[in-house]
Amino acid sequence: MELLKKYPKLFQWLFLLIVFFGLCFAIDVPETYKFIRGQAEFIKDPNQSTYILFGKEVRYYAFDNFWRLPPLLGWLPIWINDGLFFLLNEWMPMEFWDSATQEYKTRPLVLQISRNVTAFMTFLIELIREILLGGVETIVAFTSWNFVSAYPWAKLPGLPWTIVAAGAAILAYKLSGKGLAIFAGLVMIYISVFGQWKPSMQTLSFILVAAPLSFIFGLSLGVMAYKSKRVEKALYPILLVMQTMPQYAVLVPAMVLFGIGDHAAVIITMVVAIPPMILLTLLGLRGVSPEVIEAGKMSGCSNWQLLTEVLIPTARRDILIGVNQVIMVCFSMAVISAFIGAKGLGWNLLLALNQLNIGLALEAGLCISLIAILLDKMSLAWANKQTDYFGNLTFFQRYKNTIFFGGAVVIGAILALAGSFFFKEGFNYLYEVPHNKGISTADFWNKGVDWIFDTFFVYIKAFNTWLITEVLQPMRALYLRMPAVATLVLVVGAGYIIGGIRSAFTVGGLTLFIALSPWWDRALVTTYMATFGVIISCTIGFTVGTLCQQNKYTTNFMLGVCDIFQTFPSFVYLIPVMMLFGVTDTSVLIAVIVYATIPATRYTIEGLKSVPAALHDAATMSGVTKLQRLFKIEFPLAFPHMMLGLNQTIVFALFMVIIGAFIGTEDLGQYILKALSDKAGGGKGLVLGICVAFIGLIFDNLIRTWVEKRKKHLGID
């Protein structure tokens, strides 16, 4: 009884677990149940039951309802699909002026809007693309200048790569200094020499449109949410879901609305990149001290001045993290949107992975990562720039960057011209190194992969088999053995113990949604893969983080490593693991582990760092050993922050698991991938995405509530 009073929570947990396992054993596995593989739900199976909802037939396996809930939400994807279709093709037909046919034409409103947005995006992308690569299509399209289309020789030449490289270096120098300039130059030269110029510039043009647009929209929506409670309340749930929604899932509905190609990719990227930007803007603006705002007001700022001169610059730190996120998402999407036909490095990467040409994939992936790091660093430098008022500059000093750039343009142009004489036959390498005509190390890498396979095949195979048969399969079977009702009880119970009735209702509702969807089994598989990844990631991350934190240099080194790894587009992680483990579940899991270890490590280091120095000293003075200090003082205090790391780890792991569908897993991700090629896949993709987002949100809710309580208890904020 004493014990019960002392640890009431512990006994609540114990009770919950006993109930859970009791339920698990009490509920029998129905005899008809076997794990449904592949496309079971598209096939008419006499064992299936059907019901009609909203005029649609929904089929499901009539299992015992305690074991698996009936898929009552089966109509939802169909309904969403029909809704989208209706909106796009039938709703609100209106008269629009068609400039091509010179007459009014009846078109549904949404379709017209979507076409206009599409045209605008296409224009922006093409414009930048043509500056970088040459061409006159935009000029033709927007001036209807027949002259150009009449004469095929009238073609705008693109910038020779030398000029772009020099321009990038000069810009980097102006923004930051020598270091970044050299890096920028090297990156550009690498891209060119390795024959990745054209796809890189295509990707770059896509990002130069998507990133600024995402930034502008995110910032303005963030400001609006800051100014008005109502906007914030309306946005918040969407933001929450979008944060944990796998990027794949957005592809499908957007494809329905905007078609395929670069423009659709830009729009999807914006959809994915804007939410974190909004959240970080809001966070930053909230963090501005009221006295600073008052100081701005007392200086006589109008509302606009207050916003642009005081609020946004003061919130700069968080807004910059937002920009950073936007850039990361853009690169990540640059690859993923290759699925819907965006051109560029992502397309090449996807193609190479499909052909299992690891070397080529590695080169494309490296290019994307390098450009990502470069843009990230440049945007940071730009935000930190300051002006010098008293610099008594000569004309030359003031305009030296412009002059140098002018010089670079002239020299580059002359070189390109000279090149056209020099390389009479074939390609002008000083103008543009054509794709696949540059140096390629692909063969080297491929040989390396072959060598690894030849040499270590036995071991890798043995490890693989062991992992799959001894660890993964049992774990998966265990997860699939969880009856829906028992799982629901477990989740609701955990919610109640951690956060009370409110939390219980939230997580219960989220779980119920998944349980009532037709994909409960798949969701369990997704959860099992994510859990496996998270457990290993956290073990590695917490250990590495703790070890590194013991020393200032290793701390900074590790944080730097985390920074760089985080800049890599998520897809790139698949390349090395496919090199080593081929197309197996092990590959996906290892990619998950590598990817999700980043936040685990980072948050551990940051959490330990945030333990006040005074406490550190106090502990040392009371004579604890290093290990005691770690376990008695530092871990308990850093734990809330580390748990936020766990939260991030889960989100990262889920993302990677879903992307892993590309290699071939049997979870929700696979279905999302399938929905991509399904004509009526829009609704399905969205609902599947929401399911994944909800899995993330269940953990998110539980962890966050716990962290908040714990923080209050410890008195840290």
Next chain:
Amino acid sequence: MTDAVIKCESVYKIFGANAKKMLEEANGNVDAKTFQENGCIVGVNNASFEVLKGEMLVVMGLSGSGKSTLLRCISRLTDATGGKIFIEGQDLLSLKDKELIELRRNKMGMVFQSFALLPHKTVLENIAFPLQIKGIETEKSINKAMDMVKLVGLDGRENYFPRELSGGQQQRVGIARSLAVEPDIWFLDEPFSALDPLIRKEMQDEFLRLQEKLKKTIMFITHDFDEALKLADRIAIMKDGIIEQLDTPAKIVLSPATEYVKKFTEEVPREKVLIIEDVMDAPKSDNLSDLKVSKDEIIENVAEKILSQEKSVGVIDSNNKIVGTVHPSKIIHTVFGGRKENS
């Protein structure tokens, strides 16, 4: 009085959902307790006073006494719930947004407890900020800001960022910024509270030197009674949103109006606060010593001289006319007597 720069007439500030309605129903009889029961918090309760041109009014009170709220009502950073506020005869509460901005740009300057500097701007840019907001061209505003940098003694550090400065230096920047537009009215909200004692004293002296030169109309907020005594022309002591007493330092020390005020004055070394005029008796022509003291001298400075005399000492004004006398025993009584045991 015609030259009242700031004038408040029964100003109320009440926080809460239906504050305005409750204030109307209370009919000028606001009781903090009943308001609190109804979910409203009284910030400022019936404040009426004037600040004259070139005068420094120090509002003193402990945290939660409503002193900062009062200041924010007068600078209209929050809107007062009831009452009237006049700035140079202009009704502040009736000003439109544009007029208010104009007023702030030209007439008001404010210094904050936590300095409230813009972290992304250098010292120079921070000081030039109000000027640039006004639309003054960069070169002019930077030159003006440079003058202000010199005024507060930060030359050589104009290109530092606030985070690179010590607290005292940051507050110098805050002061320079608030003075950059050459305002007539200067609000200071606990400007020295966040500083170390030594720096605080240095800044107070510096502040007095500046005020000597600039002669602004000042409202100064502090929770430090000693600081109030040192700086103020007049002190307003606030408690629970009510101004308990508003008077010159000497009068507050000599005759505290309420028990609450008395608690502050008990520990005050009077010889450092009072001047001869405060303690002198009526002039009498006979039996005076040869020593004469000015009526504006602080007692501490002349006590030794007076105590060395046996007879009463004559008190003279600036025209060398005798206006009163002080007997050495009176000094002893002022310094050592009439404290706790007499209260």
